[in-house]
Amino acid sequence: MARGLALIFMGLFLVSCGSKKVVYNREVKRTTKKIEEASPKKAEKKLTELDARTRMKVYVLQYAELAQKEMNKYGIPASITLAQGLLESQAGIGELAVKSNNHFGIKCHKGWRGASVSHDDDAMGECFRKYKKVEQSYRDHSEFLRNRERYSDLFKMKKTDYVSWAHGLKKAGYATDPQYAYKLISLIERYELWQFDGSKAPIATSKKSKPKGVYAVQQGDTLYSISNKFDLSVEKLMELNALQSTELAIGQQLKLK
Numbered sequence: 001m002a003r004g005l006a007l008i009f010m011g012l013f014l015v016s017c018g019s020k021k022v023v024y025n026r027e028v029k030r031t032t033k034k035i036e037e038a039s040p041k042k043a044e045k046k047l048t049e050l051d052a053r054t055r056m057k058v059y060v061l062q063y064a065e066l067a068q069k070e071m072n073k074y075g076i077p078a079s080i081t082l083a084q085g086l087l088e089s090q091a092g093i094g095e096l097a098v099k100s101n102n103h104f105g106i107k108c109h110k111g112w113r114g115a116s117v118s119h120d121d122d123a124m125g126e127c128f129r130k131y132k133k134v135e136q137s138y139r140d141h142s143e144f145l146r147n148r149e150r151y152s153d154l155f156k157m158k159k160t161d162y163v164s165w166a167h168g169l170k171k172a173g174y175a176t177d178p179q180y181a182y183k184l185i186s187l188i189e190r191y192e193l194w195q196f197d198g199s200k201a202p203i204a205t206s207k208k209s210k211p212k213g214v215y216a217v218q219q220g221d222t223l224y225s226i227s228n229k230f231d232l233s234v235e236k237l238m239e240l241n242a243l244q245s246t247e248l249a250i251g252q253q254l255k256l257k
Helices: 026-037 040-049 052-074 078-089 095-100 134-146 149-156 162-172 180-190 193-197 223-229 234-240
Strands: 116-119 126-129 214-216 253-255
Touching: 026 040, 026 052, 052 078, 052 134, 052 193, 078 095, 078 134, 078 162, 078 180, 078 193, 095 116, 095 126, 134 149, 149 162, 162 180, 162 193, 180 193, 223 234, 234 253
Parallel strands: none
Antiparallel strands: 116 126, 214 253
């Protein structure tokens, strides 16, 4: 799936950046309406002018109803669809999303007969699917998951269990990023996307029983604070968990021994 997410976007779900309860207020709703009524070029300009957090909320308001529609037809949690859309499209301003309406980083793959666009990802100039409308990207995402055998186990899970869905997507190979599942979970909980699944409250991952010797990353944690808490060096934590950087995501499981 498409990489190269902007650093300012990445900072929204990294633990070290902090978090506040999301509010979809009137101002955000008015901004969303203005963007939806603008021409494509003007809408793109308006989106890029927004601060990153507002842009994320505008994206949710723009596509929540569409994600729910896809959930009702195909059984994919709306929270998962929205989180993937946010992540893969950089909340609608990523290059692939802008030039081809591809919000899920889906490559051409064998058998694709639709339009395509060249985009640098794991390799230079890879073939990605191109759509006339964003709605087509959402529908293709649903069919992509539903009709491929490697994702079949996902549909045995409850639509309200976004944690299992997130890990299931990573296990099935949707993305190569080792933190992909944790990033989806963090986005879902930070922007309260679980509500679009029909859930009354998010899954409290921090309250689940954890295996001995494993720690679930909490809001505000850093590798340094965790290393102090468990009398381990940062280097040891990184070695135990094969971490390539010090970035963490809420809910991420860290081995302590």
